[in-house]
Amino acid sequence: MNKILLIFIFLYAPGFLMAQQVTGTVTDNSGVPLPGVNVFEKNTNNGTTTDFDGNYAINVSEVATLVYSYVGFEQTEEVVGTRTTINITLADGVSLGEIQLVGSRGPKRTATDTPVAIDVIDVSSVTTQTGRIEVNELLQYAAPSFNANKQSGSDGADHIDPASLRGLGPDQTLVLINGKRRHQSSLINIFGTRGRGNTGTDLNAIPASAIKRIEILRDGASAQYGSDAIAGVINLVLNDDVGKFTGNINYGFYNTNAEGDFPEGTANTDGNRLDTERDGNQIGDDESFDGGSVKVTANYGVAIGEEGFANFTTEYISKNKTLRPGFDFRRGFGEAAIDGFNFFGNVAVPLSDNSEFYAFGGRNYRDTDAYAFTRDSTTDRNVTSIYPAGFTPRITSIITDNSVAAGFRTETESGWKIDVSNTWGKNFFHYYIKGTLNASLQANSPTNFDAGGHSLSQNTVNLDFSKFYEDILEGVNFAFGAEYKTENFVIFAGEEGSYATYDGTGSVNNAYDDVVRDLNGDPVFNEVGVPIPTPITALLPAGPGGSQGFPGYGPANEVDRSRSNISFYIDGEFEFTDRFLLAAAARFEDYSDFGSTLNGKLAARYKVTDDVNLRGSVSTGFRAPSLAQIYYNLKFTNFVNGVALETQLSPNNSPVTASLGIGPLQEETAFNASLGFTANFGSFTATIDGYYIDIQDRIVLTGNFTELPPQFENVEAAQAFANGADTETVGLDIVLSHKTQLGEGTLTSSLIGNINNMTITDVKNGALDEQTFFGERDKAFLLASAPDSKFILNLNYDLNKFNVALGLNRFSEVELLDYQTFEDVADYGSFENQIAAATDTYSPKITTDLNLGYELTDNLKLNIGSNNLFNIYPDQQDDFVEGGGYWDSVQMGFGGAYYYAKLNIQF
Numbered sequence: 001m002n003k004i005l006l007i008f009i010f011l012y013a014p015g016f017l018m019a020q021q022v023t024g025t026v027t028d029n030s031g032v033p034l035p036g037v038n039v040f041e042k043n044t045n046n047g048t049t050t051d052f053d054g055n056y057a058i059n060v061s062e063v064a065t066l067v068y069s070y071v072g073f074e075q076t077e078e079v080v081g082t083r084t085t086i087n088i089t090l091a092d093g094v095s096l097g098e099i100q101l102v103g104s105r106g107p108k109r110t111a112t113d114t115p116v117a118i119d120v121i122d123v124s125s126v127t128t129q130t131g132r133i134e135v136n137e138l139l140q141y142a143a144p145s146f147n148a149n150k151q152s153g154s155d156g157a158d159h160i161d162p163a164s165l166r167g168l169g170p171d172q173t174l175v176l177i178n179g180k181r182r183h184q185s186s187l188i189n190i191f192g193t194r195g196r197g198n199t200g201t202d203l204n205a206i207p208a209s210a211i212k213r214i215e216i217l218r219d220g221a222s223a224q225y226g227s228d229a230i231a232g233v234i235n236l237v238l239n240d241d242v243g244k245f246t247g248n249i250n251y252g253f254y255n256t257n258a259e260g261d262f263p264e265g266t267a268n269t270d271g272n273r274l275d276t277e278r279d280g281n282q283i284g285d286d287e288s289f290d291g292g293s294v295k296v297t298a299n300y301g302v303a304i305g306e307e308g309f310a311n312f313t314t315e316y317i318s319k320n321k322t323l324r325p326g327f328d329f330r331r332g333f334g335e336a337a338i339d340g341f342n343f344f345g346n347v348a349v350p351l352s353d354n355s356e357f358y359a360f361g362g363r364n365y366r367d368t369d370a371y372a373f374t375r376d377s378t379t380d381r382n383v384t385s386i387y388p389a390g391f392t393p394r395i396t397s398i399i400t401d402n403s404v405a406a407g408f409r410t411e412t413e414s415g416w417k418i419d420v421s422n423t424w425g426k427n428f429f430h431y432y433i434k435g436t437l438n439a440s441l442q443a444n445s446p447t448n449f450d451a452g453g454h455s456l457s458q459n460t461v462n463l464d465f466s467k468f469y470e471d472i473l474e475g476v477n478f479a480f481g482a483e484y485k486t487e488n489f490v491i492f493a494g495e496e497g498s499y500a501t502y503d504g505t506g507s508v509n510n511a512y513d514d515v516v517r518d519l520n521g522d523p524v525f526n527e528v529g530v531p532i533p534t535p536i537t538a539l540l541p542a543g544p545g546g547s548q549g550f551p552g553y554g555p556a557n558e559v560d561r562s563r564s565n566i567s568f569y570i571d572g573e574f575e576f577t578d579r580f581l582l583a584a585a586a587r588f589e590d591y592s593d594f595g596s597t598l599n600g601k602l603a604a605r606y607k608v609t610d611d612v613n614l615r616g617s618v619s620t621g622f623r624a625p626s627l628a629q630i631y632y633n634l635k636f637t638n639f640v641n642g643v644a645l646e647t648q649l650s651p652n653n654s655p656v657t658a659s660l661g662i663g664p665l666q667e668e669t670a671f672n673a674s675l676g677f678t679a680n681f682g683s684f685t686a687t688i689d690g691y692y693i694d695i696q697d698r699i700v701l702t703g704n705f706t707e708l709p710p711q712f713e714n715v716e717a718a719q720a721f722a723n724g725a726d727t728e729t730v731g732l733d734i735v736l737s738h739k740t741q742l743g744e745g746t747l748t749s750s751l752i753g754n755i756n757n758m759t760i761t762d763v764k765n766g767a768l769d770e771q772t773f774f775g776e777r778d779k780a781f782l783l784a785s786a787p788d789s790k791f792i793l794n795l796n797y798d799l800n801k802f803n804v805a806l807g808l809n810r811f812s813e814v815e816l817l818d819y820q821t822f823e824d825v826a827d828y829g830s831f832e833n834q835i836a837a838a839t840d841t842y843s844p845k846i847t848t849d850l851n852l853g854y855e856l857t858d859n860l861k862l863n864i865g866s867n868n869l870f871n872i873y874p875d876q877q878d879d880f881v882e883g884g885g886y887w888d889s890v891q892m893g894f895g896g897a898y899y900y901a902k903l904n905i906q907f
Contacts, residue, residue, distance in 0.1 A: 023057045024086040026050050026068060032683055032739050033746055034090065035798060036125060037070040040243065042077065047243050049906070051855065053746075053800065115573075115583050115603035115615045116219040117676060117689040117733060119143050123211045124246075130805075130851060131252050131867050131900035133295045133317065135203040135211070136161050139234075141792055141809065141849075143216050144733040145754040147785070150335050150893055152883045158336045158370035159397050160187050160202050160429075165231040166218065166691065167729055167756050167786020169698070170200025171626060172668075174221065174229035177206070177236045178346070178360055180405045181226065183425030186456035186489065188628040190649065190701060190719075196781050197701035197721060199456075199626050202427065203234075205364035205401035209248070209297035210313035210344035212239045218689065218733055220672030222621035223585040223601035224571060226483070230621040230670045230695065238346035238360055239299055242309045245907045247298040252900030254291040258324050259873045259896075260886055267331040268323040274331045274371075276321050279394070279435030279447065280387040281331060281374065291322035291335065291895065308350045313362075315342040321369065322895055330884025332371020332392040335895060340366035354411040361404030361425075369396045369434075372549030373884055380543045385443045393436035393549025397453070400428045407462075419464040426457035433498065433550050439543030440502040451552030452494030454559075456628070460485045474575040483567045489627035491559040498552025499635075501545025544646075551636055559631045559651075565591040565624075579607040589622070597622040597667065613678045615689075621670035625652075629699055629721045630665055635714075647704065648715040657720045659709040661768050662702070666723050670695045676733075683739040693729040697764065700724035703771070703778050724774045725763050729786060731756035745799030751791065758786040776835050777817040787891050788812040805865075807849035811891040814842040818880030842876045842890050861904040871897035 026037045033054025040047025041058070042065040050056045060066065060080055069075045073090035080086070121142050132138050136148035148163035165173045170189070175182040185202040214236055221229040262269050275284030294317070301311035319338045326333030344362030351357055375381045376390040407421025430453035437445040464481035493499070546552060567589040574582045583603040590596040601619035608614055633651040650657040652665050676689030702724065704717040712718050734753040739746065760782065765773035789812040796805045820828075820838035828834035851865035873896060877886045887894040 020062065020080075020084060021057060021059050022066065022080055022084055022086055023055070024088060025054045026056065026070075026088045026090060027054055028073070028090060028739070029682060031089075032741055034070055034073075035746075036122075037068055037090070038241070040067055041065070042067050047241075049244075051801075051858075053798070113605070113613065113678075115581055115605040116217060116617050116674065117615075117687060118218065119214075119216040119735065121214040121216070123208055123213055127208055127248075130807075130849065131250070131863075131865055131898060131902065133208070133250055133252075133293065134161075135206055135208050135214075135236075136163050138208060139163070139203070139214065139216075141807065142752070143218075144735060144752045144790070145218060145731065145756065146216070147787060147790070147891060149889045149891065150895070151889050152333050152335065152370070152885060152894075158395070159338075159366070159368040159399060160185050160200075161204060162189050162198070162200055163203060164200075164785055165216070165234070166693065166731060166754075167758050168231040168693065168695070169198040169785070171198045171228060172230040172623060172670075172695075173201075174226050174233045175201040175203065175236070176225070176233060177403075178238055178358075178405070179235060180407075180421060180423045180462065181458075181460045181483075181485070182236075183403065183427060183458035184456060184626070185401075186427045186429050186454040186628065188626075188632050196778075196785075197629070197699060199628050202399075202401060205342075205366075205399075205427075206236060206362075207297065207313050207315035207342040207344055207364075209246070209299050209315055210238055210342070210346070210362070212237045212241075219603075219617055219674055219691070220601070220619040220621050220670065220693070222623075222670070223587045223599040223619055224569065226567070227587070227589050227597060227599065227622040227624065230623055230668070230672070230693070238344065239311045239313065240301065240309050240346060240348070241299070241311060242301040242303040245298070245300045245905070247296070247905045249903045249905075250293070250295040250900060251902075252293050252898055253289040254322050254895050255871050255897040255899070256287055256290050256323075257871060257896070258886075259871060260325060260877055262325050262886070267326045267328065268333070269325055274323055274392060276323070276337075280391045281376075281389045289899075291320055291898075293317070293319035304348070305350045308348045308356065310347045311345065313342070313344045316340070317342075321371070324885055324887075324894055324896075326885040328376065329374050331374045332394075333883060333885030334371070336368050336370035338366055338368050340364065351408075352410075355409070357406070357408055359404070359406040361402075364399075364401040366399040367396070368399065369394055371395070375548055381439050381548050383437055383439060383442055383445060383543070386437055386445065386447065391435060391437070391548075393547070394434045395550045396432045396434055398428075398430045398432065400426075402426050402428075414467075416465060416467045419462070421462045423460045423462070424458070426455060428455045429453045431494070431550055431552070433547040433552070436548045438497050438500070438502065438545060438547055440500075440545040441497070442542050446497060449498035449547040449552060450495045451498040451547055451550055452492050452557075453553070454492070454628075454632075455488075455490045457488045458485065474578055475573075476575065477573040479569075479571040481569055483569075484564065485566075486562065486564045487627055488562040489559060489631060490561075491553055491557050491632070493555050493558055494552030496554075498547040499545070499554035499557075502542070546635075551634075553634065557633055557635075559633075561627055561631050563591060563593040563627065565589055565594075581605040591624050594624045594667070597624075608677075611680050614676075615678065616675040617673070619672045621672060621695075623668040623670075625665040625667070625699055625721075632721075646715045647717045647719060648712060649701075650712075650718055650720045652721045656711045659711045660705055660718065660720060661766065662720050662722045665699060665721060666697055668695055668697050668699060668723075685735075685737050687733070687735045689733045691729075691731050691733070694727075695729075696726050697723040698725050698727055698782075700774055700778065700782065702773055703775050705772055722773070723764055725779075725782065726761045727758055727782070728761050729756065729758045742797065743799070745797055748796045748798075750794045752794075753789065753791040755789045756786050757788065758783055775821065777821045777838070780815060780817045780839075784814050784816055784888075784890070787814055790891065801855035803853045805849075805851040805853070807851075809847045809849065809892075811845050811847070813844050814888075814890045816840050816842075816881070816888050818878055818882075820880055838880070840876050840878050840881065840888065842874045842888070845872055845874065845892050847872050847892055859905060859907055861906075863902040863904065865900060867898040867900075868893075868895075869897060 037050040064080045139146045145166045217233040275282040297315045299313045321337045322334040346360040348358045372393040374392045403425035405423035409419040431451040433449045461484045466479035469476040569587040571585040585601045599620045603617035605615040671694045674691040679686040732755045737750040739748045791810045793808045817838045847868045853863040874887045
């Protein structure tokens, strides 16, 4: 202990003896104070941040150099000398290390200076002023055309939220971390989810506290970053702070007082709330609040040499279920429970003045728990000796998401930047069905089953070269490179009881190999090897087989498929004059299992004045079918208007699928065009961008085929993936922001908005019936993924140690078609009347968010607030909806008011 103390004194006492306090204020060009600016002593762990008035104080020596950095401004350095007061004005703009990749590879771009639309979101400021705890939720309220919805009754989509950009599919947006491609989830969305028929990247697997900023390119970028960037690119830039600990503790809960007109005895209203602590349809206590959530985060970084760092983040989250009014066939309507732990790291090690090794990655673990549709006491899917009042099965999952990237970057004497890297990631999704049974086993049935699952792994090797020529024209940036990617998709079987049907003798009549087995799984033979004769009536199942709620994957579902693709790109930006910039890119890709594609892009920016830019682009795009879309298959129970329907989702490459008249999947192709302008007048900025996106041969999940060829056995309906539709999307993105001094404080305001109109221009049903192949109800799901509009007004006022943030969120009308589309047309008089009756219209709604913050000390800040303060719910109520509750999954959600408190810690 004494030795440690002596070492501490030896290392740090000289610093204490020579230290002096430096104070000051950091402002922007218009004199407005900037809160949250990083101020640190160069090449040390000593640092601080400005308070809400832009003030700072730090103890340093006379020979120290102070570094001032803030997202959206040029970094500034000052030698301290004998000064005790240093006031700094940060210049607008982003330095070389800021906007690195999305929108422009040139080193001189700012957020309003790029030839295409981008957003730069400072995550630390967003997370401080909101109670939202997941990345999807943060982006929903911070980016104009980003949409994500909580689902209920949608199997895997209850556990991983589908998200989209500009109303396109989740798999049409490319996600990067530190500029490197992120792997997608292994989950493919089915049922009535947004992004139906698509896979997507699970943004919630990345802890928000590990992210420094998020860069969103809202423009087609297939030619720049990859064939699947049709809608755009989201780049998550990880924290690289050193010598600073940040953390927070969050607690929040929902108001259970759902507004609506509910008949007496409605599930999850007073006196009839499903008990979430016990299985079966058991009634619990009334609750005023539910969905209680705790989130604890910590981030810390250490310096490595003069320029290197190692920054690490941990995050723990625990969220209980929410329950909202539902029907007798859907007593568990609400959001899933989550228990999860995240770890992420970001490391850079200098090797020389111009070279460094870097690595980043992490692990996300989530244990999730959601309710399936209810089985009542009278159905043959229940065994009353186990569940006398019926039961509501629980679909639980263990989701692990692992990733690691490592690389080497250097700059040659001639100015060429070289970056070589390898990035690996894997999403593993394992289902466990609880509070359930296999009805064909009757009273012998277990109540929990391992139902198998799926995984997707991806490995990407990148080699990139770039150079900025300052003396050619007014500046030329040239980049080229190559990428080699491999993917592997796996479906693995669960335990036999999760998928098998048992016969009336207590043996197993396995639907996959038609062998009668005893309860140990061994074939039943007599002593000489001849099967024991059994009366055919005894072999009839005692009830439906498989685990109720989610039938497990069996041996016939198993998949292990891989593919690779190689791509080459070239990218140039040419600043012909101080005012005119032209960018061009081209990319060639070749898939081992599919074919090749060549995509191109042209973009331009013209400075009308020093403060106003015009910009526009045209590009082509391409997306190969995902491995999941080609090979995914499952037999499952689909509830249609509360009635169970045994359904088979058949793999696209199967002869069984071909017997329906559905051909092999082809590529999706796209054409993007955009035109917009930006303005930057001191403390006011504006970006307005219009866009047009035409996609041919979009891959969709078909409707239910009920007239089936003999290849389909023991099912009542079938679905498959197909190139089902062409779409056109026209829209407008708006981002306005302003900062001003108001009284003794600072008022910051922003308006983000999106106007979007998607139309289905063609359905590719061929000779098949359109309403069966991709009917009006299926079209409505696709169009609902692209809401007509979203406008969010954020106001933030900082005064000394106090701040208040107010958010007004307007969500547009959404139309969906309910299960009435499956009823007899004759009951409605005409098809048109039936569609009109089936149309559920969710009218526009405005929700209000309020956040109050107070700086308790220099190191502690307390925030309290509410999302959806006035407990606004969708106004449409219908018992025919997909999720089985009173509302569909729409933009504004169905959880009601959420109240929270957050303690932010910084040392």
